[in-house]
Amino acid sequence: MAMISIEKVSKTYKGSTRPALDAVSIEIETGDFVFLVGASGSGKSSLLRMMLREDVPSKGSIFVLGENLISIPARRVPYFRRNIGMVFQDFRLLPNKTVAQNVAFCLEVIGKSPSFIAEAVPAVLKLVGLDGKQDRYPNELSGGEQQRVALARAIVNKPQLLLADEPTGNLDPATSQEIVNLLERISAAGTTVVMATHDRGIVDRLKRRVVVLKDGQIVSDSRGVGYETAEAAR
Amino acid sequence: MKLGYIFGEVGQGLKRNISMVVSIVLVTFLSLTFVGTAALLQLQIGQMKNYWYDRAQVAVYLCSSYSPAEACPQGEASADVKTAIEAKLKDSTLAPYVEKYFFLDHNQAYAQFKQEFANNSVTKYVTADQLNETFWVKLKNPADGAIITQSFSGVAGVEEVRDQRTYLDQIFSILNAASLAAVGIASVMLFSAILLISTTIRQSAFSRRRELGIMRLVGASNFYIQLPFVIEGVVAAAIGSILAGGAVLAIVQFFVQGYLAATLPFTNFVGLSTGLVLVPILFAIGVFLAGFASIIAIKRYLRA
Ligand SMILES: Nc1ncnc2c1ncn2[C@@H]1O[C@H](COP(=O)(O)OP(=O)(O)OP(=O)(O)O)[C@@H](O)[C@H]1O
Numbered sequence A: 001m002a003m004i005s006i007e008k009v010s011k012t013y014k015g016s017t018r019p020a021l022d023a024v025s026i027e028i029e030t031g032d033f034v035f036l037v038g039a040s041g042s043g044k045s046s047l048l049r050m051m052l053r054e055d056v057p058s059k060g061s062i063f064v065l066g067e068n069l070i071s072i073p074a075r076r077v078p079y080f081r082r083n084i085g086m087v088f089q090d091f092r093l094l095p096n097k098t099v100a101q102n103v104a105f106c107l108e109v110i111g112k113s114p115s116f117i118a119e120a121v122p123a124v125l126k127l128v129g130l131d132g133k134q135d136r137y138p139n140e141l142s143g144g145e146q147q148r149v150a151l152a153r154a155i156v157n158k159p160q161l162l163l164a165d166e167p168t169g170n171l172d173p174a175t176s177q178e179i180v181n182l183l184e185r186i187s188a189a190g191t192t193v194v195m196a197t198h199d200r201g202i203v204d205r206l207k208r209r210v211v212v213l214k215d216g217q218i219v220s221d222s223r224g225v226g227y228e229t230a231e232a233a234r
Numbered sequence B: 001m002k003l004g005y006i007f008g009e010v011g012q013g014l015k016r017n018i019s020m021v022v023s024i025v026l027v028t029f030l031s032l033t034f035v036g037t038a039a040l041l042q043l044q045i046g047q048m049k050n051y052w053y054d055r056a057q058v059a060v061y062l063c064s065s066y067s068p069a070e071a072c073p074q075g076e077a078s079a080d081v082k083t084a085i086e087a088k089l090k091d092s093t094l095a096p097y098v099e100k101y102f103f104l105d106h107n108q109a110y111a112q113f114k115q116e117f118a119n120n121s122v123t124k125y126v127t128a129d130q131l132n133e134t135f136w137v138k139l140k141n142p143a144d145g146a147i148i149t150q151s152f153s154g155v156a157g158v159e160e161v162r163d164q165r166t167y168l169d170q171i172f173s174i175l176n177a178a179s180l181a182a183v184g185i186a187s188v189m190l191f192s193a194i195l196l197i198s199t200t201i202r203q204s205a206f207s208r209r210r211e212l213g214i215m216r217l218v219g220a221s222n223f224y225i226q227l228p229f230v231i232e233g234v235v236a237a238a239i240g241s242i243l244a245g246g247a248v249l250a251i252v253q254f255f256v257q258g259y260l261a262a263t264l265p266f267t268n269f270v271g272l273s274t275g276l277v278l279v280p281i282l283f284a285i286g287v288f289l290a291g292f293a294s295i296i297a298i299k300r301y302l303r304a
């Protein structure tokens, strides 16, 4: 079974008449690296939120990691999420915790042992290039560094699926490229990556699968082409 | 599950909401003290009922020469009247209910009266023939007083039949009303304690909303997320409950035993052992209500 299997998913938020997602169908295989592109408000974040079951569709069916996210019981949701890493558009770091504590926090709260945490946190900080900054607070970091902390937190538990919502938003091209290089390494290690982005340059350079959303609908789904080509292909 | 994390969170929560926590402690303390006092009063009533009902008797007062003419047109009860009453008490209709009875003539009644009012100047103005001759009837079951009352009321030569139990019932119903009032006040206070705990927990959760959001998204179990809040509410209420237990013991020791027992030496008052039984009960009530209120509050907060 595919890692993610979405069929005719629609989502209309309360108080809105236009659906944020409109009969979206998509399959993502294990190990895939997928870009979600589209204008602001086209439904990228909404789709990622459905995959993490932060929200449920109004219509349609969605399977992620073998779980039926429409019928999954509430008490199983936490365990489902432990297999998924999520990088948010707005980082969501805890301002009163240091870099290392921010990363350690998400391991502590799922009951990992102190010895595991003591090993995993420095390792992942090194991987994202934050060694030496583990005792800084988020407000003492640049945007790119905060983004790396968010990424470190998402991957520290070695998730099977990494969902990244504009992980390069507001970063300069060089820093963006570093973040993307990291994502490629994570993908190469076997993690499935779904990344929402506006960054044409990155999409063009990587030549991966590109899914284009427009007004909540998938208007193109192509492999190995750039942003422009994908847009034009519809 | 890391206990260090949980207790760290609880400690932070308690510190952050110190004024709310203090008010939870105070409200639980006061409400449970009321509950405890009401319980003491109920136990006291029970104890006194046992004691006094056992001793309650029905008095059949015979007419004396001082009795009002409406009740005793014939004046002083004759010897025939006394024999008739005694016969009726021994008769098969009444005998099964009567445990024993005895008769006090004027002089015996006077002797008893003097004893009862030993330090009272009223004894100087009362003479033996003013006091009614009386049949004191002790029943097997003190609740059967009405049978005697009905049998002898209005009988010629009987001025009045009085069941002591009806006096006791009055006293006990007043005490009962007092303890019910205490329970009523306590319930209102417990209710406000519950609301206060819910508000505090919600506030505590709100001030930790970033952490909570992240915990949920990285897959912390609901139990793990909710536990610190529940412990927070329970700890605050537990402190209040312990204080209430202490207050109840103090009431027993200093007010009941120290003051009441000294003032009313012939009454059997509740003792410390009774108070000690109440302490764990109050604690359990406080902890249970707080746990319940906290769980509901945090679950509702997280669902919203
Ligand atoms: N919680 C919400 N309640 C109501 N409407 C929402 C909510 N979240 C998103 N929307 C609406 O749904 C639509 C899709 O939003 P979404 O955040 O998925 O877009 P996006 O593609 O991620 O945009 P961006 O590139 O700006 O992040 C928008 O019209 C948005 O206003």
Ligand SMILES: [Mg+2]
Pocket: A044, A045, A046, A089, A165
């Ligand atoms: Mg978005």
